[in-house]
Amino acid sequence: MLARFAIAVISILVAADQAIGQTVRIGASNTGASNTPASAWHRAGEAPTPTSAPTPAAASSTETPRRPIARVSKGDGTLPNKHGQVWREYDISPYTARVTSTKRPEQALVDWILLETGYEVWHGEPLGVLSATRRKLRVYHTPKMQAVVANLVDRFVASEAETCTFSLRVVTLDHPNWRAKAQKLLRPVAVQTPGVSAWVLEKEDAAVLLSELGRRSDYRQHSSPHLWVNNGQSTVVSAMRTRNYVRGVTLRNDVWPGFKAESDQIDEGFALEFAPLLSVDRRMIDAVIKCNIDQVEKMVPVTLEIPTQAWPRQRTRIEVPQITHFRFHERFRWPTGQVLLVGMGMVALPVPVDASAKMLVPGIPLPLVNTAPLRADLLVFIEAKGKTAHVAPLSRTPRRQTAGYRGRF
Numbered sequence: 001m002l003a004r005f006a007i008a009v010i011s012i013l014v015a016a017d018q019a020i021g022q023t024v025r026i027g028a029s030n031t032g033a034s035n036t037p038a039s040a041w042h043r044a045g046e047a048p049t050p051t052s053a054p055t056p057a058a059a060s061s062t063e064t065p066r067r068p069i070a071r072v073s074k075g076d077g078t079l080p081n082k083h084g085q086v087w088r089e090y091d092i093s094p095y096t097a098r099v100t101s102t103k104r105p106e107q108a109l110v111d112w113i114l115l116e117t118g119y120e121v122w123h124g125e126p127l128g129v130l131s132a133t134r135r136k137l138r139v140y141h142t143p144k145m146q147a148v149v150a151n152l153v154d155r156f157v158a159s160e161a162e163t164c165t166f167s168l169r170v171v172t173l174d175h176p177n178w179r180a181k182a183q184k185l186l187r188p189v190a191v192q193t194p195g196v197s198a199w200v201l202e203k204e205d206a207a208v209l210l211s212e213l214g215r216r217s218d219y220r221q222h223s224s225p226h227l228w229v230n231n232g233q234s235t236v237v238s239a240m241r242t243r244n245y246v247r248g249v250t251l252r253n254d255v256w257p258g259f260k261a262e263s264d265q266i267d268e269g270f271a272l273e274f275a276p277l278l279s280v281d282r283r284m285i286d287a288v289i290k291c292n293i294d295q296v297e298k299m300v301p302v303t304l305e306i307p308t309q310a311w312p313r314q315r316t317r318i319e320v321p322q323i324t325h326f327r328f329h330e331r332f333r334w335p336t337g338q339v340l341l342v343g344m345g346m347v348a349l350p351v352p353v354d355a356s357a358k359m360l361v362p363g364i365p366l367p368l369v370n371t372a373p374l375r376a377d378l379l380v381f382i383e384a385k386g387k388t389a390h391v392a393p394l395s396r397t398p399r400r401q402t403a404g405y406r407g408r409f
Helices: 002-031 038-044 056-062 106-117 143-159 176-185 203-213 399-405
Strands: 086-091 129-132 136-141 163-173 187-189 197-202 226-230 235-251 259-278 284-305 315-335 338-348 375-387
Touching: 086 143, 106 129, 106 136, 106 143, 136 143, 143 259, 163 203, 163 259, 176 203, 176 338, 197 203, 197 315, 203 338, 203 375, 226 235, 226 259, 235 284, 259 315, 259 375, 284 338, 284 375, 315 338
Parallel strands: none
Antiparallel strands: 086 136, 129 136, 163 226, 163 375, 187 197, 197 338, 235 259, 235 315, 259 284, 284 315, 338 375
């Protein structure tokens, strides 16, 4: 009896093992794996190795496309015009054909249109279309909006991308007390950015003001006085420098002393972007001014413990930069016969200066060194000089004319 019972149990186990192997082989054939039973992998202690895998293309071909959740229709094939929208195509080739400073001069027209009209009028009701190529500007909007676009296009095309000369001076002073004497010459202009002021003044008064500021010991000029800009395009005046520092470490057993320092860079300085657009009669200037200043106030040291077998008490130092940022972006409008003066306020010094340059007495130890972050009153003088022609800078005003306005200053 016992022998018969043992034989029956063995038969049941063999049959069950064969059934399991057959099940595994069927599943493997569907997935592209080998026909080796799973029990063989477990006995050998090895993982299954597929003989072939489905390619992404094959997998995507078998997948059914996802049914969209939102309701989508083809529409009636016409543009909605219940608000009286009309289609206009403007020929801008007389302008774009003469601009060689950028590959996409038509982008300037799109940017100025969006700046003048706002972004929301093209992305809501009524339906609007604004598209530009190198030869044509296509607009679909109401007649009122078409009039605004037509006026801007005329300002670009009328100039035929002529190159204009502008005097742009970036000046810093350690103290803003110059305003006490110059206030009689300045006429305020509305500014939206807190802490920033703007004025317009006559060219003769601007020459006097620059002459007086140039006599101060804290006067610094950070830009070339003359710029040549295509009407409507932008140019950038910048002064940047790169500072290297150790950002972190990576443990490495294959190098000495068991880690590798991770270096990084920070660009500090200033970048001033200027984009002018003249009116058709050349009497007014619209200009977009962007000013970005980045200053590394100091590097905060952090000591890390990196023990190794050879050096169990090994340490190294990394640095965390303490940075000050200043951002300014506004649009101004003023007569071409006057000078625009923008006072950014007491901001980070646009051009990096080492702390040693601020010592009271060179060579004296640290107690007399001014370690506080450097700040300065940043001034930007902008004057239109007309078409490309050599015009003497403002600071070269003859002394006889300067003396005539000295009492007013």
